[in-house]
Amino acid sequence: MMIGKWFKLKSTIVGVISLLLIGAGFTSFSEAGSTDDVDLKSTSFIASLKNDARMKARRPPQRVAVVGGGIGGSSATYFLRHLFGNDVKVDLFEPSGRLCGRVATVDVAGRSYESGGSVIHDKNFYAKAIAKNFGLKEVNDDTGNGRLGFFDGEEYVLETSPWYLITLFRMLWAFGLDLFRLKSVESEFMNKFIGIYNLHKQGQSFSSVKDLLHATGGDTFVNSTEITSCKLFREKGIGDRMIDWLVNGGLRANYGQDCHVNGFVGCVSMAGIQSTLWAVDGGNKQLCEKLVESSKCNVLSERVTTVRKTSTGRFSVDTENTTNRFYDLVVITTPINRDKSKIDVSGACGEGVAVPSATEDKRHYRRTVATFVKGKLNRTLFNCDSLQSCPESSLMTNGNLFYRSVGLHVPVNFDPKKGDTIETGVYKVFSTSSLSNEQIATLFEGHSEVKEVDWFAYPQYQPPDRLETFVLNKEGLYYVSPVEWAASAIEMSLISAKNVALLAFNNWYGIEENIYARGKNQNIKDKSEL
Numbered sequence: 337m338m339i340g341k342w343f344k345l346k347s348t349i350v351g352v353i354s355l356l357l358i359g360a361g362f363t364s365f366s367e368a369g370s371t372d373d374v375d376l377k378s379t380s381f382i383a384s385l386k387n388d389a390r391m392k393a394r395r396p397p398q399r400v401a402v403v404g405g406g407i408g409g410s411s412a413t414y415f416l417r418h419l420f421g422n423d424v425k426v427d428l429f430e431p432s433g434r435l436c437g438r439v440a441t442v443d444v445a446g447r448s449y450e451s452g453g454s455v456i457h458d459k460n461f462y463a464k465a466i467a468k469n470f471g472l473k474e475v476n477d478d479t480g481n482g483r484l485g486f487f488d489g490e491e492y493v494l495e496t497s498p499w500y501l502i503t504l505f506r507m508l509w510a511f512g513l514d515l516f517r518l519k520s521v522e523s524e525f526m527n528k529f530i531g532i533y534n535l536h537k538q539g540q541s542f543s544s545v546k547d548l549l550h551a552t553g554g555d556t557f558v559n560s561t562e563i564t565s566c567k568l569f570r571e572k573g574i575g576d577r578m579i580d581w582l583v584n585g586g587l588r589a590n591y592g593q594d595c596h597v598n599g600f601v602g603c604v605s606m607a608g609i610q611s612t613l614w615a616v617d618g619g620n621k622q623l624c625e626k627l628v629e630s631s632k633c634n635v636l637s638e639r640v641t642t643v644r645k646t647s648t649g650r651f652s653v654d655t656e657n658t659t660n661r662f663y664d665l666v667v668i669t670t671p672i673n674r675d676k677s678k679i680d681v682s683g684a685c686g687e688g689v690a691v692p693s694a695t696e697d698k699r700h701y702r703r704t705v706a707t708f709v710k711g712k713l714n715r716t717l718f719n720c721d722s723l724q725s726c727p728e729s730s731l732m733t734n735g736n737l738f739y740r741s742v743g744l745h746v747p748v749n750f751d752p753k754k755g756d757t758i759e760t761g762v763y764k765v766f767s768t769s770s771l772s773n774e775q776i777a778t779l780f781e782g783h784s785e786v787k788e789v790d791w792f793a794y795p796q797y798q799p800p801d802r803l804e805t806f807v808l809n810k811e812g813l814y815y816v817s818p819v820e821w822a823a824s825a826i827e828m829s830l831i832s833a834k835n836v837a838l839l840a841f842n843n844w845y846g847i848e849e850n851i852y853a854r855g856k857n858q859n860i861k862d863k864s865e866l
């Protein structure tokens with residue numbers, strides 16, 4: 337029984353690749369890093385400054401504002417609290433009053449399902465450490481038949497099997513040595529990127545997305561954001577079939593785009609179709625709820641319209657309801673963009689800073705419609721006849737279809753011990769616009785409920801993507817969201833929020849040596865020195 341289950345789990349595509357490499361003796365690829373590299377509360381960094389005169393020369397800020405209650409904002413309240421201490425008054429502005437933004441659930445047929453940021457990687461150590469710290473349980477979606485299919489709109493060009501050896505044979509036949517090449521690129525990117533946890537643990541912070549990427553992956557990372565994923569993977573020797581099927585199929589499901597996105601986000605997307613993904617039992621949004629509760633901040637359900645610098649040197653955060661609330665530090669965690677939030681920060685940015693502006697910035701966020709269907713897949717279209725025999729996830733190898741992926745998902749509180757089976761699953765269909773009744777009828781033979789979630793989910797990538805500053809004003813105005821233009825994911829927002837909290841702290845107390853200067857690498861210790 338156990339072996340059967342294990343084979344099934346490992347039969348996802350990248351699981352197969354990992355196994356191939358383990359067989360080939362490359363186990364170290366997948367073993368680097370752990371939650372021990374994470375210091376959520378920056379305890380050791382603060383302790384290292386105990387006798388530092390700079391900490392005594394200035395009092396902590398009195399009032400801090402965090403704008404936006406998504407995963408970035410919720411975690412920022414927690415990181416700031418632990419860096420600046422209990423005396424700081426922290427206000428969190430979230431107009432909806434609902435925490436976690438794009439990490440949300442939707443109710444369908446009496447159960448809740450992840451509707452936004454739904455998966456977390458096993459090497460996403462901030463998310464892992466937060467879950468562990470608050471006693472949240474990690475769950476892997478290994479409830480169904482584990483089958484993944486690549487669908488061109490008419491037939492499956494490739495399908496995994498419940499049997500590992502069959503999957504392996506099919507994959508080798510389809511992709512040959514590209515399996516190894518892809519895994520090698522993924523391992524290189526992942527293992528460099530997780531260096532960020534140790535840097536943050538030492539108190540290091542990075543003033544821009546470019547600096548953060550440079551400190552972890554050097555020119556390789558920075559350059560990867562300047563070219564398309566198609567080009568990056570081709571330069572690594574990966575052939576067109578793997579790009580058309582695997583890379584594009586994954587990107588359509590994860591980012592609603594294809595390999596014309598930047599190379600870095602292409603690598604993150606590939607990490608997002610691995611077998612080592614997890615979610616929080618009961619819903620990922622609990623990460624935010626626990627962080628905010630623990631940070632003891634005030635949540636204000638007001639929409640921020642303007643942030644401006646006052647003559648006294650503080651910042652005023654004005655909302656639709658109130659003006660003249662003054663803060664020493666302000667952290668904006670919601671994207672200022674025509675499709676997202678229109679906050680005016682022009683009167684608050686420092687000299688020479690490119691002011692984020694919802695009117696001037698021509699970039700777009702990508703509209704994503706997630707349609708949840710409690711129903712039965714069209715047997716003729718998908719060439720299968722039951723929940724058990726149809727692929728659980730279908731990635732599209734064809735960009736001209738009206739849907740971008742179709743997958744079966746179980747509720748966030750799925751519990752076989754309480755009698756839950758795969759029958760509790762609903763299909764999630766991603767598309768660029770609302771599905772018509774005819775389109776739903778094309779995909780499903782019948783359904784009892786349909787729910788739609790329509791939002792601007794992630795950036796519309798167009799390399800070279802701008803790797804902008806986190807510092808809008810060194811005197812106390814910071815911005816978490818630019819990280820999304822390198823890649824948008826739950827962990828990217830957590831890393832950015834932690835980085836901004838450290839940056840605000842280092843700037844406040846003048847711990848200059850902990851602010852990374854590109855090319856100098858001062859004070860960054862090699863992992864072996866720790």
Ligand SMILES: CC(C)=CCC/C(C)=C/CC/C(C)=C/CSC[C@H](N)C(=O)O
Pocket residue numbers: 452453454455456457460522525526529589590591603604605607608609824825826827828
């Ligand atoms: C540099 C590399 C390869 C990875 C960086 C670490 C990281 C951020 C991994 C995240 C992988 C992941 C879970 C991707 C999901 S894509 C976004 C998706 N739409 C979602 O959030 O649900």
